[in-house]
Amino acid sequence: MRQYLLAGLVVVSASACATPGPAKVYDFNAMKADRISPGMSRRFVMADQSTMAIYNLRKGVVVPVHSHDSEQLTFVQEGRLRIAVGGQSFEVRQGQVIVIPANAPHSIEALENSVEYDYFAPARRSWVDDRDTGSGPPSGPPGE
Secondary structure (H helix, E strand, C coil), rough: CHHHHHHHHHHHHHHHHHHCCCCCCCCCCCCCEEEEECCCEEEEECCCCEEEEEEEECCCEEEEEEECCCCCEEEEEEEEEEECCEEEEEEEECCCCCEECCCCCCEECCCCCCCEEEEECCCHHHCCCCCECCCCCCCCCCCC
């Protein structure tokens, strides 16, 4: 009986570690950034199950209220952001992470020049068309 249990654990463990395809390496440094709006650019990698993006935001850039079906983890590498989620406002500083639940309406304002790393799961397939549910594209800093 013990040998069947061990054999079953080996099969389950092996299938849990299996990957559907080969690993890939991407170089964010070599990627051309997409200009999303004045003062905001994005580089991203889309995998089967998730998306990772790096945003550069100039002080004053506002990403209007929007939502998507992906959970979002936002890490502030540099600068400071005001992120509103579900009626609450959070000031997220360098080295901090905020978790934004899937389908939660949220907005972002760059309080300083900032670099933000975002991780989304499931993958942001809507980026093929660059459309979210929301009130429009991000706006640039005042005067642009």
